[in-house]
Amino acid sequence: MTLSATTPALETRGLTIRFGGHVAVNDVSCRFTPGTLTAIVGPNGAGKTTYFNLISGQLRATSGQVVVAGEDITGLPASARTRRGLGRAFQLTNLFPQLTALENVRLAVQSRADAGWSMFKVWNGRRDLIEKAEGILERVRLADKRHIAPKALSHGDQRKLEVALLIAMEPKVFMFDEPTAGMSVDEVPTVLELIHDIKQRGDATVLLVEHKMDVVRSLSDRIIVLHNGTLVADGEPAQVIASPVVQEAYLGLEAARV
C-alpha cells in the first residue's frame, strides 16, 4: 500500500492508560504524517515515554487505538509492531551488552532481512548482512569500534549504537526518546546530525521526545505538548512555544532558569 499525503504513517486514537487510579496517558489522539519530524515535549512525568511505550507495544493501552498506515495494531505484541515498521530507540540505553557493536547492528539487520529462523547456515556466510551492518556503523561513525562490546563503549557511543540499531531496522516511523540525554556537549551534534539525516532521507516519520528546547526548535516541524498525560498543545514550533499554556505548563520553568 502506498501512503498518500493524507494517510498518516501513525495515528493514535483516544489512547489512554491507567495505572490504578492514575491516568498516565489520557485520551491522546494525534496523527503523524510522513516526512514530518514531531517533537513531543512536556515536564517530567507528563507521560511522554509512556505514550511511546503504548505506541511501540511495551505497554498495553487501557483504551484507544494505535494505527500504523491504516492498520489497527493495538492488539499486537512489540515484535509484530516492529515488523510493521515501528522503530524505537530507548531512553535508557538498551543494547546487547556483551556482544560486539557490529553484532548488535547485525542482529537488527538480520531481523529486517527475516533471516532469524535460518538454522543450518553459518551466520557469517551471510556477508550481505555483515556488510550492511558495517555500512550503518560507518554512518553513525562507529566503524572503528565495531569489535567493542557496548559495555565498554562511552555513553555517547552507546547512544549512537542505539541509533544504528534503529536505522538498521529501516522503520517507517522512527521514535527517539531523549536521544541526547546524559551526553557530553561535544557528542550531541553527531546524534542530532544523524536524526537530521534520517529526516532528510526519504519520507520518514520521526517522533522525538526531547527536553532541550534549542534542539527541539532547530529540528522539529511540529511540536505537541503533553501535560499530566493530556495533549495540551499542537502546532508549528514557533506558535506552540509562544502559546500561554506552554509557557505556563512547561517552558516557563525553563525560561526562568535560563
Added chain:
Amino acid sequence: MSTSPSFALALPFDETRRRGGFFSTILSSDMPRSRVLSIILLTILLLLAATPFLFSGSQPVSTAAKICVFVVLVASYDLLLGYSGIVSFAHTMFFGIGGYGIAIALERMGPTWSSAAIGLLSALVLSALLAVAIGLLSLRVRAIFFSMITLAVASAAAVLASQLSDVTGGEDGLSFQLPPALRPAFRLLSEPLFGTAVNGRLLAYYLVFFVSLVVFLILLRIVNSPFGRVLQAIRENEFRAEALGYRVVAYRTAASVISALAATVAGALMALWLRYNGPDTTLSFSIMVDILLMVVIGGMGTMYGAVIGAALFVLAQSYLQVLMSAGSTALAGIPLLPDLIHPDRWLLWLGALFIVSVYAFPGGIVGRLRQAKQ
C-alpha cells in the same frame, strides 16, 4: 566510561571473515581458537574413535560409549542453558523418553531395526510435543517459573515411569535384545582386526560414536547459525530482542524442542548400548545434576565445553574410585590418609574438584583456554 584499550573487548581475530576449508565448514566456522583446546579435542576424538582397538576388556569401551552419549546430552543442554539462558530441569525426561522409546519398542515388537526406528520416532514425536507444550505454556512467564514447571513435569514423568510397570518395567526397568547385527555373536569379519574381534558389539559402539558425532556437529551448526545468534541475543537482552522484531517465545520454544530432540537421541543411544533402560540409567535426578556439572566444568555457551566436561566427568565417575582405591592401599599404615582417599569418599573428592574448577575457571575449561590465548 573509558574506552582505553584495557577496557576494549577487542577480539583476537576477526570472526566475521568467513574462512573456507574443510574444518571451518564441518565446525561451522566455530574453531576451537586455542592450540591447547584443539589438541585436547583432537585427542578426545581420536581416543574415542580408537578405544575398541586400544584397550582390552569391556569397561573402557563402555566408558567411551557413555562419554559419546553424554557429549550429545550435555551439548544439547548447553544449547538451552549456555546459549539461550533457559534453566530447565526436564532434560533427563527427554533423555528417558529416548531410552524408553527404544526399550519398549524392542521388547514389545521384537529385536528388529524397524522396531528400533519406530521406537525412536515415537520418542522424538513425544519429546517434541512435550517440549512445545512446556515452552508455550511457560516460556512467556518469568525464568524462575519456567524452571519450577520443568522440575514438576520431570518429577511427574519419573513417577509415571516407575508406576506404569506394565509398560516401563517400573523400578526394574526393561532389558531387551538388540537387532542381530548388534549382538556380540554377530561377526562382520571372520578374522580379528588389529587383535579385536569385529563383532556386533563393535558395530554397536561405532553406531553410538558416529551418531553422537553427527548430532554434535548439527548442534554446533545450529548455535552458529543466524538462529543461534538470535538465541544469544535473547539471552543477553530479551526485551531488546523482542523490540528488534524477534518473537522471543517462539525462538525459545524452538530451542527447547531442538534440545529435547537431541537429548532423546542420546537416550536412545544409551539404551541401545546398555541393552537396558530404567529410571536410574536415564531418568534420575542425579543425572540432571551431573549434566549441570558437566556443562559448568566444560564452559557454558561453548559446545566444545560439553565434550571436555562429559569426557572428564565420565572418566572421573568410572576411574576415580579405582585410582583412590590404589592410593588408599599404597598409603596403608599412615593414619587418616587412607581413610580420606578411601573409594567410598569419591563423591567428596568429585565435589572438591568441582568447587576448585568453578573457582579457578569461572568460564569453564574452554573459557579459560580461550582466554589464555588473548
